[in-house]
Amino acid sequence: MTEIARNSLLPADPTTCPEADGPVGPRRQVRGSTAGQRFNLYGALGGGGALAFLLFGWFAPFSGTFGWVLVAFGAFLGLYAMLILQDGTKHDVEDRLATALFTSTGVLLFGALGFIVIYTLSRGVNALAHANFFTQTMEFAGPLDPLTTGGIAHAVVGTLIQISIALVITIPLGIGTAVFLNEVGGRFARFVRTVSDAMTALPSIVAGLFVYAAVIQGVTHERSGLAAAIAISVMMLPIIVRSADVVLRLVPGNLREASYALGSSRWHTVWSVVLPTARSGLVTAVILGTARGIGETSPVLLTSGVTAAMNTNPFSGPMISLPLQVFDFVRSPEPTMVARGFGTAAVLLLLVLLLFAAARILGGRPAGEMSTRQRRAVAAASTRDWRRFAARLPARGVDQNQPPPTEAEESS
Numbered sequence: 001m002t003e004i005a006r007n008s009l010l011p012a013d014p015t016t017c018p019e020a021d022g023p024v025g026p027r028r029q030v031r032g033s034t035a036g037q038r039f040n041l042y043g044a045l046g047g048g049g050a051l052a053f054l055l056f057g058w059f060a061p062f063s064g065t066f067g068w069v070l071v072a073f074g075a076f077l078g079l080y081a082m083l084i085l086q087d088g089t090k091h092d093v094e095d096r097l098a099t100a101l102f103t104s105t106g107v108l109l110f111g112a113l114g115f116i117v118i119y120t121l122s123r124g125v126n127a128l129a130h131a132n133f134f135t136q137t138m139e140f141a142g143p144l145d146p147l148t149t150g151g152i153a154h155a156v157v158g159t160l161i162q163i164s165i166a167l168v169i170t171i172p173l174g175i176g177t178a179v180f181l182n183e184v185g186g187r188f189a190r191f192v193r194t195v196s197d198a199m200t201a202l203p204s205i206v207a208g209l210f211v212y213a214a215v216i217q218g219v220t221h222e223r224s225g226l227a228a229a230i231a232i233s234v235m236m237l238p239i240i241v242r243s244a245d246v247v248l249r250l251v252p253g254n255l256r257e258a259s260y261a262l263g264s265s266r267w268h269t270v271w272s273v274v275l276p277t278a279r280s281g282l283v284t285a286v287i288l289g290t291a292r293g294i295g296e297t298s299p300v301l302l303t304s305g306v307t308a309a310m311n312t313n314p315f316s317g318p319m320i321s322l323p324l325q326v327f328d329f330v331r332s333p334e335p336t337m338v339a340r341g342f343g344t345a346a347v348l349l350l351l352v353l354l355l356f357a358a359a360r361i362l363g364g365r366p367a368g369e370m371s372t373r374q375r376r377a378v379a380a381a382s383t384r385d386w387r388r389f390a391a392r393l394p395a396r397g398v399d400q401n402q403p404p405p406t407e408a409e410e411s412s
Helices: 003-009 035-059 065-087 090-128 153-184 187-199 204-220 225-249 253-261 266-277 279-294 298-303 322-330 335-363 372-391 407-411
Strands: none
Touching: 035 065, 035 090, 065 090, 090 335, 153 187, 153 225, 153 266, 153 279, 153 322, 153 335, 187 225, 204 225, 204 298, 225 279, 225 298, 253 266, 266 279, 279 335, 298 322, 322 335
């Protein structure tokens, strides 16, 4: 091809695109919705519900709420696709159906969570209405006693002690293992990652049996809060390791290279660059591990023991926790004990929510954003540096007692 022929194929202005041969269709809208799109959505919802009503009430021998919802949702998707095709393209159908499926999934999960919370609170509100439920123990209360007697203070204390010990064990081990897998590596790292991935599917009862055989039968010879905390740690550790491993992989490699280029060691790079960058993700990993451990019942049932009295010593005697207390209450045929069980479950939900909120407040700040105390410390250090440099330059007439210049003064 000659030079003239090649130049004839290029646009005159290289910054512009050549005109399309055919007509250009309307620009697709990826955010918001038009009146027609809302009509398609609401019409498909109404049509799917009406079709399910006709099938279940008139034309077909169907019954059951779950079947009605399933048929209505399937009819909604089919009608929604047909309505979109009236004035749209195949890509519009795929986009809107994917949006409907994702939105339905979110609504389903949120609805299930809301149903669990509301049902638990409604069944346990009779127990939660009494102040003694939070301040007393079940040491002097029996199954036939009213709700004005007895409480779960011993179970709340036991849960806090056990999960605190488990966090003390799992946080350094889990994050340290994740740092080893990402920053050190080697042949042994593949084996550790494989074992960690396999332990995420470990049944909780197996962890309880392991701690019962290794710790209780071999060392302590009695059930205790420490044994329960070790069993909880076995369940939490692989979750924290796996989640922290994924988070540390997302730290950009150029940050490490920049730190090494400035002369930092590997340990200083990990401590000052890698971990602060992944702080929010590491907090999320700890939250996931805490959520797994705080609700475990099977390993605690085998290792902590059941008691109705307060025990604050994790090294001696049985120490009950909230999940085990729920299990002990709801298996009773007495309505008051069942109400105490649902009230205990509500307290457990509230405790988990408070722990998550505290973790977000403590570690949810983005990397590089300093707290008020840290900003004050940096400002004080900058002032000290200014005065030290001013003392070394008396010939320039710099007053040592003069405050350091602001950013605006330095720029001028």
